[in-house]
Structure formats: structure tokens, C-alpha cells
């Protein structure tokens with residue numbers, strides 16, 4: 317099933333959209349009276365003084381301003397964790413996990429979040445949290461926002477509808493979406509169940525990766541990013557607003573839907589992107605280029621070229637490298653690498669890394685092809701080959717990922733992960 321919605325295209329544009337004709341003020345943001353009796357509210361995800369090229373803000377024209385809500389009270393954090401994670405020591409082990417089970421009890425998005433790892437510090441606005449959602453119920457009469465970071469959704473199973481203050485986005489496996497820090501939303505199921513990964517970015521909002529000498533086109537093209545058109549709910553009732561704030565979960569009563577924005581303008585709205593639009597650029601001669609060629613979105617850290625978070629994908633593509641060991645090389649890295657699989661098989665790991673599963677190779681922890689992949693790839697005939705049925709991704713960060721206690725001790729952890737390398741042979745003939 318596919319939900320057909322209308323979108324506006326172009327990464328980070330200053331969009332304007334109104335669900336009722338004339339709701340958006342023209343030529344100013346705060347008229348004395350807004351048409352239709354709406355309230356004006358500014359929403360900033362960067363400092364007022366951020367340079368123009370970085371500045372992100374919206375103006376909302378809504379039925380009630382956001383201050384119309386109750387007082388917050390703390391609720392159980394469930395399996396949600398936030399950096400810095402101090403509940404367990406992080407060993408330098410290589411980690412791999414099976415997929416988190418789909419729930420048997422009724423579970424919505426807020427209940428169905430499990431944190432696997434986090435790095436940096438949410439309150440200092442560095443690093444990220446990595447979560448998995450596994451759900452079988454839409455959010456009913458409740459809404460959510462995350463003050464700790466923007467949320468990158470990477471669906472692996474099922475289709476979901478993100479009902480946000482800015483409008484609606486539908487995403488399914490092969491697509492991603494980003495909801496800016498602070499935007500209120502609810503998650504509705506389009507299919508009976510859904511599962512996917514979330515990278516909660518505490519740091520600088522995602523931008524598109526630079527192209528360097530590749531030129532003016534290629535990789536992720538700005539025009540393929542899609543933003544929702546304004547769409548509002550004018551309903552009253554006993555609703556709940558859930559907030560993730562400074563590492564803890566809170567709730568308050570709210571007597572109306574907070575998705576009551578009739579018109580908005582700005583550049584800080586949720587967006588979606590179809591990963592099949594990624595224009596893959598790779599070698600046509602020899603050797604295996606570094607995976608930075610596959611970067612879709614990056615959150616800069618302040619040090620040029622050293623990301624708070626790079627989101628890279630490994631999509632279907634042609635492989636033509638000559639006289640080359642084609643799978644990923646054996647590797648030790650200053651950067652830390654959390655990986656997931658959306659579909660099919662990843663070229664470095666033919667067994668054990670399955671859709672919905674995860675792996676983590678932290679700073680300087682060795683990793684690379686399993687023994688069988690090495691044997692096969694070092695003896696393969698190097699004809700042009702189309703890599704099909706594959707879509708892996710990586711959250712790569714300068715900060716070491718601390719797995720949560722759940723990730724370290726839960727049933728998904730594969731205790732025997734390093735066995736995949738144990739049978740690598742000594743081929744040396746000195």
C-alpha cells in the first residue's frame with residue numbers, strides 16, 4: 317500500500333505553504349492580527365545569530381500557540397537512553413545484533429523505542445543516539461517531540477505516516493525522513509507493523525555532503541528532498557504531549573491537537589528522501605574507495621571533514637573495479653561505525669548481518685569481510701557485476717558509541733560475532 321501525498325522539493329529551501337488560502341501573512345511575519353484568527357509562533361532550531369547559511373527557523377500560523385498545554389511530569393524512560401551513557405562500560409569489542417522482535421503486545425512509537433547506543437552528550441549538543449523502533453500500533457491521542465535532537469528515520473519494515481506540525485510525510489523501506497529537533501509529531505502505521513532505525517542527532521542539523529571535484533551534480537541532489545505541505549488538525553479532546561528532554565521522558569495534558577498549524581514558512585521542516593535517487597559515484601578503474609563516497613547527509617562537528625555524524629548508504633550499483641579486492645577492505649578507523657541493513661545482503665558479511673540487525677565497530681576496533689567473503693572475492697573473476705538486493709547503511713561518528721546495557725546484555729547480541737573472522741587462513745609463503 318502506498319500513501320500519495322503532496323510534497324515540495326529542494327533541500328533546506330525557504331518554503332511557504334498554507335492549507336487555507338490567505339493564512340500566510342505576506343511581507344511580514346507578525347501582523348497585528350493574523351488572518352483566520354491564527355496565532356504567529358517562531359520556531360528556531362539554530363541560534364538567532366547563526367550565520368545566514370546555517371540559520372534554520374520557521375514561522376507557524378496556528379490555531380493556538382504552543383504555550384497552551386499542561387505542566388510536564390516525568391514518565392518512565394522505558395528502554396530509551398541518552399548520551400552520555402554511564403550505565404555500562406564500553407569495551408572495544410566488535411559487536412553485532414539480531415533484529416529486535418516485533419512486539420506481541422500493543423506498542424506505539426513512543427513505547428516501541430529501544431536505544432542501542434549513544435555518543436557525545438545530548439546536553440552539550442554533541443554526538444547522536446541510535447534507536448530502533450518496532451511497533452504494531454499508531455499513536456492514539458498522543459503526540460511527541462524531541463528537544464534533544466533531530467531524528468533521522470531509516471525504515472526497514474512497513475510503512476509509516478509522520479503527522480507533523482508542518483504536514484504529513486509517508487516513508488517506507490528505501491526511503492528516509494528527518495524530523496527537526498522540537499517539531500511535534502505522531503507516528504501512524506500504514507502497514508500493520510513497522511520497524512526501523514533512528515539516528516537522533518544532538519549536534520549540528522544534517523546538511524548535504526560536499527561534492528568536491530565531482531562538481532555541481534551527483535551523490536544526493538538537493539531537488540530530491542521532499543517537504544510536506546501544510547495540513548492541520550482542528551480537534552479538541554483529552555490528549556497527551558510526550559517530550560524527550562535532556563535525556564528523560566515527560567508527559568503533559570493537552571486539550572487539543574498540537575498539529576494545528578494552518579500555514580508555515582521557513583527552512584526547518586521535516587523532509588523525506590528516496591535513497592534510490594542517490595547518484596552513486598565510484599571507481600571505474602581500480603581499488604575500493606572509502607565509504608565517504610556514499611554519504612547522503614552529514615552533521616558537521618566543527619572540525620572540517622570530521623563529522624559529528626555521517627549517514628552513508630551502500631545501495632545497488634555496478635561494480636567494475638579491475639585487479640581489485642572488491643568488498644570493503646580490512647579496516648581500523650579513528651571514526652566509529654554503527655551499521656544497519658535495510659534490505660538484502662551486505663557485501664562484507666553474507667551471513668549473520670540480516671535486515672533489521674546492527675553492527676558496531678568503534679574507534680580502532682578491527683573489522684572487514686568475513687572469512688568466506690575473503691576467499692570468494694580474492695578468487696572471483698572480475699567481470700562487471702551488478703550488486704542487486706542490497707541496501708546497508710552506516711552512522712559514522714567521530715565520537716565512540718557506548719552501547720546501552722540493553723544492547724550489551726539483551727538477547728539480540730550475537731555472542732559469537734568474531735567467529736566470522738576466526739577461520740581466516742594464513743596464506744603467507746615466506
Ligand SMILES: O=C(O)Cc1cc(O)ccc1O
Nearest residue numbers: 606607644645647653664683
Ligand atoms: O563495512 C564497513 O565497515 C563500512 C565500510 C565500507 C566500505 O566500503 C569501506 C570501509 C568501511 O569501513
Ligand SMILES: [Fe+2]
Nearest residue numbers: 647649653683
Ligand atoms: Fe569500516
